[in-house]
Amino acid sequence: NAGVTQTPKFRILKIGQSMTLQCAQDMNHNYMYWYRQDPGMGLKLIYYSVGAGITDKGEVPNGYNVSRSTTEDFPLRLELAAPSQTSVYFCASSWAGLEAFFGQGTRLTVV
Amino acid sequence: EDQVTQSPEALRLQEGESSSLNCSYTVSGLRGLFWYRQDPGKGPEFLFTLYSAGEEKEKERLKATLTKKESFLHITAPKPEDSATYLCAVQPTNNAGNMLTFGGGTRLMVKP
Known part of the structure; x- marks a missing residue:
């Protein structure tokens, strides 16, 4: 039981490039979330999903897109990367909105 | 708008020196x-959930309490391994x- 797995762990992007952050969970959780964490700040919600095929925007969705074709996977797509997207990204999952389990994070730098 | 404010931002303790962390919140309905506990370079790790004012939960040296406006995380006789960032x-x-x-x-930060 691996929990929540995120790949890659680190990535450097050039301005204007695109990439997909991968997130997979093996706990059969219905809710999944993407957060970003900036230094000294709390986690901000980017997108969330309440089940396969259902996604919705969080607090800071601009510049990102998501999809949820299966219960297990919830990839986050960055289009046209900007320096403001330099951050640590965390994926999380929960069952029916109870305690969320987080992945180890992806540290992204846009230069 | 829902808001959560934690204080202090940083706390240095000597091993064995008990203290409390504060979490003040404003929410339409809770x-x-x-x-959560977060170690450097890691994702947050779940500690407690509190649902109603007056509720308390304990785990080893940690005890969380809840009122209608704030929550406290009490750390009793902390050890260096308790050093981490605590998120509410x-x-x-x-x-x-x-x-x-x-x-x-x-x-x-807990110093030996």
């Missing part, structure tokens, strides 16, 4: 208040995604 988050009612609103965290 479904749950969550405490609220989960409002009427929240389709059961999303969490996080505070900025308290960075705890």
Whole structure:
């Protein structure tokens, strides 16, 4: 039981490039979330999903897109990367909105 | 708008020196208040959920309490391995995604 797995762990992007952050969970959780964490700040919600095929925007969705074709996977797509997207990204999952389990994070730098 | 404020931002303790971390919140209706521990370079790790004022939960040297406006995380006789950032988050009612609103965290350093 691996929990929540995120790949890659680190990535450097050039301005204007695109990439997909991968997130997979093996706990059969219905809710999944993407957060970003900036230094000294709390986690901000980017997108969330309440089940396969259902996604919705969080607090800071601009510049990102998501999809949820299966219960297990919830990839986050960055289009046209900007320096403001330099951050640590965390994926999380929960069952029916109870305690969320987080992945180890992806540290992204846009230069 | 839901808000969570944690204080202090950083706290240095000597091993064995007990203290408390504060989490003040403003939310239209509270479904749950969550405490997480985050080690450097890692994702947050769940500690407690509190649902109603007056509720308390304990785990080893940690005890979390909840009032209608704030929550405290009490650390009794801390050890160096308790050093971490502690995050507080609220989960409002009427929240389709059961999303969490996080505070900025308290960075705890316990010196031997």
